[in-house]
Amino acid sequence: LAKTTQPISMDSYEGQEVNITCSHNNIATNDYITWYQQFPSQGPRFIIQGYKTKVTNEVASLFIPADRKSSTLSLPRVSLSDTAVYYCLVGDMQYGNKLVFGAGTILRVKS
Amino acid sequence: ETGVTQTPRHLVMGMTNKKSLKCEQHLGHNAMYWYKQSAKKPLELMFVYSLEERVENNSVPSRFSPECPNSSHLFLHLHTLQPEDSALYLCASSQDRGWNYGYTFGSGTRLTVV
Numbered sequence: 228l229a230k231t232t233q234p235i236s237m238d239s240y241e242g243q244e245v246n247i248t249c250s251h252n253n254i255a256t257n258d259y260i261t262w263y264q265q266f267p268s269q270g271p272r273f274i275i276q277g278y279k280t281k282v283t284n285e286v287a288s289l290f291i292p293a294d295r296k297s298s299t300l301s302l303p304r305v306s307l308s309d310t311a312v313y314y315c316l317v318g319d320m321q322y323g324n325k326l327v328f329g330a331g332t333i334l335r336v337k338s
Numbered sequence: 339e340t341g342v343t344q345t346p347r348h349l350v351m352g353m354t355n356k357k358s359l360k361c362e363q364h365l366g367h368n369a370m371y372w373y374k375q376s377a378k379k380p381l382e383l384m385f386v387y388s389l390e391e392r393v394e395n396n397s398v399p400s401r402f403s404p405e406c407p408n409s410s411h412l413f414l415h416l417h418t419l420q421p422e423d424s425a426l427y428l429c430a431s432s433q434d435r436g437w438n439y440g441y442t443f444g445s446g447t448r449l450t451v452v
Contacts, residue, residue: 261440270342270428270443271381328381 231315236333245302247332249315252296260291260298263314265331271314275300302334310336341365344429344444351419352452359414359447361429367442369435370412372404373428375446381428387412388435419451 232250239245251260259278263271275282277289277298288301302309312331342363351357361370372384386394387406401423403415412429426448430441 263440268426268448269445270430271441272443273440276440327383330380 231317231329233313233315233329233332235330236335238335238337239305240337241306242304245305245309245334245336247300247302247313247315247334248297249300250297251315251317254295254317258295258317260289260295261316261318262287262289262300263316263328265312265314271328274313305334305336307336307338310334342429342431342442342444344427344447346447347445348448348450350450350452351416353419353421355416355419357416359416359427359429359449361412361414361444363410363429363431363442365431365442367431367433368409369432370406370409371430371432371441372412372414373430373443374425375428376422376425384414386435393435416449419449421451424449424451 230253233247237245237247259276261276262274264274265271275284275287275289277291279291279295282289290299290301300313312333314328314331316328342361345360349357369388371386373381374384375381383396384398384402385392385404390406390409392404401418405413405415414427426446428443428446430443432441
């Protein structure tokens with residue numbers, strides 16, 4: 228599984244756009260990039276998944292450059308309730324690679 | 339609720355007790371997982387079941403015993419645990435063992451071993 232590197236923590240204020248970047252230099256051709264969100268004492272929740280370029284859903288956007296060695300999760304206009312840990316995961320979708328979580332990025336949103 | 343239900347939400351047990359954690363999903367998923375999350379540590383995969391068959395055991399001590407009687411239910415039987423086993427135990431499911439559409443996690447069972 229490709230190793231990922233994320234910042235340990237980030238601080239932001241309500242209403243700001245937050246971008247969390249994940250490095251995955253050893254990403255393989257069949258690997259997809261997935262982001263999860265976890266609140267304290269809850270299980271992680273799927274946010275977004277992508278392979279290349281840009282993916283957008285009702286919650287976030289995911290930007291993936293052409294070399295795919297990094298990706299950026301973009302959260303528009305964050306609120307206090309977006310305070311959570313965000314995990315970036317990379318793996319092969321088709322061959323049953325288990326989800327291996329790293330330490331994630333602790334996002335703190337302040338008022 | 340996410341579609342994956344775990345019970346109980348909280349459990350306190352002594353080191354000589356036997357207890358079981360239960361996980362239930364009605365999402366039609368074929369794969370189910372147990373994860374352990376200790377304080378300030380990443381989630382650790384414990385067991386993987388696919389079509390009710392255990393396909394992965396990540397060097398978990400035998401005091402943790404999983405059971406998957408059908409594709410909708412997963413249990414984790416606990417016996418003679420240690421205080422360091424105190425953690426949040428999370429169950430997850432997915433359509434299959436691939437990553438298609440992500441994994442769905444339950445809210446977890448907060449286990450305290452005294």
